[in-house]
Amino acid sequence: MHFIRRTIKHVSCFLAFAIFLVSVPFNQADAALVKTETVLTMAQGQKARESVLSFLDRKEVQTAMKAQGINAAEVKARVDSLSDAEVARIAGQIDSLPAGGGALGTVVGAALFIFVVLLITDILGFTDVFTFVKSQRR
Amino acid sequence: MARLPTGGRFYCCLFLFFTALLAGCMNLQTQKALQKAKTSGPDLVELEEVKFYPQKAYQCGPAALAMALQWSGLSIEPEALISEVYTPACKGSLQAVLIGAARRHGRVAYPVSGMDAILKEVAVGHPVIVLQNLGLSWYPIWHYALVVGYDLSKGDIILHSGITPYKRLSFRVFENTWARSHYWGLLVLRPDQLPATVQTMPYLEAVLGLEQARQWSASVVGYKTALTRWPGNPGALMGLGNSLYMLGELTGAEEIFRKACRLHPTSGSAFNNLAPGLSELGRRQAALDAAQRAVNLGGPLKALYVKTLEEIQGGVP
Known part of the structure; x- marks a missing residue:
């Protein structure tokens, strides 16, 4: 019994020391560094925002929005108020738009194009086509 | 023979038409990639400096990774990787685990997808780990292999696969087995090498993986x-x-x-x-x-x- 107690004492001293080593941070100011991961995520959000805005600058998008009676400047202002995740979703849709191609490609492209325009205007609360989209102002 | 009603005959024809269409056809993107490779790169590529390790039962993951790591300049045997990447419960290795293991050995794990990308990578001398489903979608037989070359004139892709070095497989069969993993491929590179198909964000994320490891x-x-x-x-x-x-x-x-x-x-x-x-x-x-x-x-x-x-x-x- 005495032997066990003595052994436990040694072991627990060792454990306490080990835990102390692990818990002392590698570097005191470590917690205050901005992680690379954060930097990259923010850069990605920024890139997605730029690609959505440049999509909105395209001529056919401007025409499509005008036909709906939507003010392009107002659309851009509302894109700024979207969260990074929402903007990333729209940017993903834009990226998957086929670039030209044959006759079939054009038809698919046109349908997708309309889908993307309506997706954006839905999120921004100008239209209400897709039930799965929650508008910003509801 | 009982006459089918008109509607039935129509659907029958439609079914046959689509079966015929599917039987002989490759993914459009793959066809384009092959066309492009024919005009731009060499006809025959066979990477000779990639050492071959025959796999043991179910251990294609450790074997494929060991070959890739060995090529990148580390001397490592598949046996040493088994504990790191092999999941006995799955009788295999998970993709994310393979990526993690490559990083723990200080190598950039860069995912690539699509025929176009792997042809370009192999042409500049980078072998690519690919995940194939040799079975069917409802009866999967997952398998990792290493792409080490291609032969455009014969229409073959060349793999270190299973127990066969430089195994030749027609692009059509390879495409079918590879498509079931959504064309999953992985480059394992030294951190001073850039993929031929490099893109900014995916590359930075791959290096970030090293930092996290x-x-x-x-x-x-x-x-x-x-x-x-x-x-x-x-x-x-x-x-x-x-x-x-x-x-x-x-x-x-x-x-x-x-x-x-x-x-x-x-x-x-x-x-x-x-x-x-x-x-x-x-x-x-x-x-x-x-x-x-x-x-x-x-x-x-x-x-x-x-x-x-x-x-x-x-x-x-």
Whole structure:
């Protein structure tokens, strides 16, 4: 019994020391560094925002929005108020738009194009086509 | 023979038509990729410097990874990787685990997808790990192999696969088995090599993986490689600075963060990350200035900048 107690004492001293080593941070100011991961995520959000805005600058998008009676400047202002995740979703849709191609490609492209325009205007609360989209102002 | 009603006959024809269509056809993108490779690159590629390891039962994952790591300059046997990547319950290795293992050995794991990408990579001499489903979608037989070449005139892809080195498989069969993994492929590169099909964000994320695996010496090289391709890239600069800091190379980190501040003077994060290193170097006033600058710039991470400033103010002068 005495032997066990003595052994436990040694072991627990060792454990306490080990835990102390692990818990002392590698570097005191470590917690205050901005992680690379954060930097990259923010850069990605920024890139997605730029690609959505440049999509909105395209001529056919401007025409499509005008036909709906939507003010392009107002659309851009509302894109700024979207969260990074929402903007990333729209940017993903834009990226998957086929670039030209044959006759079939054009038809698919046109349908997708309309889908993307309506997706954006839905999120921004100008239209209400897709039930799965929650508008910003509801 | 009983006559089918008109509608039935129509659907029957339609079914036959689509079966005929599917039977002989390759994915359009693959066809395009093959066309493009024919016009742009060599007809026959066979990477000779990739050592072959025959796999043991179910252990294609360790074998494929060992071949790729060996090619990248590490001497490693598949047996040594089994404990790292093989999941006995799945009788196989998971893709994410394979990526993690490559990183723990200080190698950049860069995912590639599509025939176009792997042909380009193999043409410049990079072998590609691919995941195939040799069975059917409802009866999967998953298998990792290493693409080590292709022969466009014969229409073959060349693989180190299973127990066969330089196994030839027609592009059509390879395409069918590979499509079921959504064309999953993986490059395992030294951090000073860039993929032929490199893109900024995926590459930086791959190097970030090294940083997260605490392979800071490797991530330093990886970020430096990224900076040769995209000079002044803010993500690569910050990653390089952070990795140097974690290695304890404070003056090196300072130099990089200062460069980031100079090139991106509105980035609060660059000033923020400059501060702790300066403080540890005993340059308290410079550290306070940098931290204050970050706080003044503000932005979504302002709370963190304030914390940095407070920590330095609270520290012993």
